[in-house]
Amino acid sequence: MNTRRAWLVWGIGVLAYMAAVTQRTSFGVAGIAATERFEASASVLSVFTVVQLLVYALLQVPVGVMVDRYGPRLLIAAGAALMFAGQFQLAAAETIGGGITGRLLVGAGDALTFISVLRLVPAWFSGPRVPMLTQWTGIIGQLGQVLSAVPFAMLLQRSGWSSAFISASALSLLALVLVAALVRNRPPAAEAPVPMPLRQTGSSLLAAWRHPGTRLGLWTHFTIQFPGTVFVMMWGYPYLVSAEGVQPSTASALMTVFVIVSILCGPWLGSWVARHPLRRSTMVLLIAGAMSAAWIAVLLQPGPAPLWLLTVLVAMLAVGGPGSMIGFDFARTYNPASRLGTATGIVNVGGFFASLVSMYLIGLVLDLLLASGFSGGDLYELTSFRMAMAVQLAVLLAGAVGVLTTRGKVRRAMAADGLRLPPLREALARERARRRQARLGTD
Numbered sequence: 258m259n260t261r262r263a264w265l266v267w268g269i270g271v272l273a274y275m276a277a278v279t280q281r282t283s284f285g286v287a288g289i290a291a292t293e294r295f296e297a298s299a300s301v302l303s304v305f306t307v308v309q310l311l312v313y314a315l316l317q318v319p320v321g322v323m324v325d326r327y328g329p330r331l332l333i334a335a336g337a338a339l340m341f342a343g344q345f346q347l348a349a350a351e352t353i354g355g356g357i358t359g360r361l362l363v364g365a366g367d368a369l370t371f372i373s374v375l376r377l378v379p380a381w382f383s384g385p386r387v388p389m390l391t392q393w394t395g396i397i398g399q400l401g402q403v404l405s406a407v408p409f410a411m412l413l414q415r416s417g418w419s420s421a422f423i424s425a426s427a428l429s430l431l432a433l434v435l436v437a438a439l440v441r442n443r444p445p446a447a448e449a450p451v452p453m454p455l456r457q458t459g460s461s462l463l464a465a466w467r468h469p470g471t472r473l474g475l476w477t478h479f480t481i482q483f484p485g486t487v488f489v490m491m492w493g494y495p496y497l498v499s500a501e502g503v504q505p506s507t508a509s510a511l512m513t514v515f516v517i518v519s520i521l522c523g524p525w526l527g528s529w530v531a532r533h534p535l536r537r538s539t540m541v542l543l544i545a546g547a548m549s550a551a552w553i554a555v556l557l558q559p560g561p562a563p564l565w566l567l568t569v570l571v572a573m574l575a576v577g578g579p580g581s582m583i584g585f586d587f588a589r590t591y592n593p594a595s596r597l598g599t600a601t602g603i604v605n606v607g608g609f610f611a612s613l614v615s616m617y618l619i620g621l622v623l624d625l626l627l628a629s630g631f632s633g634g635d636l637y638e639l640t641s642f643r644m645a646m647a648v649q650l651a652v653l654l655a656g657a658v659g660v661l662t663t664r665g666k667v668r669r670a671m672a673a674d675g676l677r678l679p680p681l682r683e684a685l686a687r688e689r690a691r692r693r694q695a696r697l698g699t700d
Contacts, residue, residue, distance in 0.1 A: 263381035266440050267390065270374040271397050273333050273432040277370040278401025279409070280340045280363050281309075283425050284347075285490040286410045286512075287418070289498065294418055295353050299627070299636055303620030306491045308357050309364035310613035314606050316368035321602025322458050325595070328442035329373035329380075336373070337433035339366030344426035348419045366429070371398075372601050375585065379594070380443045385531075388586065392527035395582050399519045402489055404428070406512035410505070465600040469666035470591025473538065474584035474604035476663055480656025481544045482581035482608025483615055484552070484649055485574040489515060491616045493571075496646065499637035501561050514568060515575040523579035530583060534590070535678055537583045538664045544580040545657050548573045549650060556643045581608055591667075615652050619645045 284291065284306060292302055324332055343362030350356040378390045405425070413421040465471050487493070489512060497508040530537055551573035555562045562570075584607065588600040622645035626632045632641035668678055 259382055259384075259386065260444070263444070266381055267377060267394075269432075269435045269440050270329070270333060270377045271394055273337055273436055274370055274374045274394065274398035275401040275404075276428040276432045277336065277340060277367045278398050279404045279425060279428055280344055280401075281367050282402050282405040282489050283344070283409055283422070284309075284360065285492075286405050286494050286509075287413055287421070288491065288495045290413060290418060291356070294351070295356055297353060298620075299623040300617070300620040301353065303491060303616050305357055305360045307613045307617045309360040309367075310486075310490075310609045310616070312361055312364035313368040314609040314613065316365060317372070317602040317606045317609070318462065318599065319602070320368055320372050321598040321600070321605075322462065323598075324373050324376050325461075325598040326458075329376040330436065330440045330442050332369045332373040333440065334433055334436045336366040336369030337429045337436060339363070339369070341366075341426045341429040341433065344422050344429065348422035348426065372598060372605060374398075375601060376598055377440070377442075379597075380447070388531060388589075389524070389527055391585065391589075392523050392579060392582055395579060396520050396523040399516050399578060402516045403513050406489075406509045406516075410509050414505070461596045462599055462603075465588075465592055465596050465603055468591050468600075469663050469670060470587050471600050471603055473660065473663040473667050474587030474591075474600070475607040476656060476659035477538070477541045477584035477587060477607070478581045478604050479607030479611045480653060480660055481541055481548065481577040482584075483577075483611035483652065483656075484548050485515065485577045486608060486612040487615045487619070487649065488571070488574050490612070492619055492646065495637055496642055497567065500639045500642035501567065503564070503567070507564070511567060511571045515571050518572045518575035519578045522576050523582075526576075526579050526583070530586060537586065538660055541580065541583055541660055542657060544576050545653055545660075548577060549653050552646070552650060556647055561639065584608075611652055611656065615649050618648045622648060 288302065291297065291305065295302075320332065339362050343359045343364075343366060345359075346362060347356055347359030350359055374394055375391060378394065379387050382390055409421055409425055412424055488496075494508055494512070497503040497511060498505055503511070526540070529540065533540075551570045555566055555570050558566070584604045585601055588604045589597060592600040623632075623636060623641060626638075626641040626644065627634070627636050632638040635641075671678065
């Protein structure tokens, strides 16, 4: 463990996840082109991504069980193969049914990847590297959004639909070859875990779900992961270009800002959680509040929002990606290693379920406003689009209520075990005192 081989295995796993993020987010950049190619309404267009995310969400728990039983290598390779096939299918599709089939395959392959890559980390590394590399897995993987927002978008504009999606599929083919050749489930000298008997799978799943810490992780992921996912996977690019009047190059730059902010704030969030493990849910609620405030500020603008405000919105949404990783930390904290994959799968359902609900509702509201004549015949008219995007505020509120409810159950269980949670001001004062002591020691 912690060897050069470990870093190589992790690096290839992260590459496979980055390829998955590229395939996941490519359709969001292609939304306007897809409207023309498939002659689809907003609600029908949203079905492409809703189907993708529905498959992803439904497979999370089965994938968690499978990775516990069969190991991550097989699942990562299978995921890359499915995404290659899905993007190739989408490149050739000329009907709505053919396009949806491609996104279904992409969603299935994407579902197999992230949990499996996360499972490589504790198998190949030990000690404090594990939580930090968990954060870095998510952070580096988000570079796939840059690949879809910049080179993929440029290729789509210059070479057309088929060339762009075939080129994107090649990245998953590369990941498949590297995983098959170089990734292994564990170091050669490590003892293989005994697979859980199938009859115990149901009881393991039930035990993971019953623990309020797992459900707190699910609501954490539900609440702060979906706003960024909705923005980069489906409605952000059309909203910026067609409603706010932003140039396509500027919209691509804002998508790149999303990734940069995620990379910059991820390590800080990881270190903050390490210093304040009993305050993780407080950070989750603060992030949810910041995202809500940014959306409200944009939605209440009398006309097109200024670029600086749109940049603030994108930055706040970007924090939700690394912030949602706190949900997986809850799963790791409150579950034994034997059911960690299962618990991680449960947590990962949250954000993607919230995303698919939000995406579909936004498309439905856009179509209803168009049919009513409110938007004046323009599907992506600014006021109509803002009214549709406001749906996310209700989902954010539901998630915050879920976090508060399950946090109360976790804290009551902690109190029953004799663990006292000090007031927040006391914890912050202790942190300031520690920093002062560290400065005095340095001087």
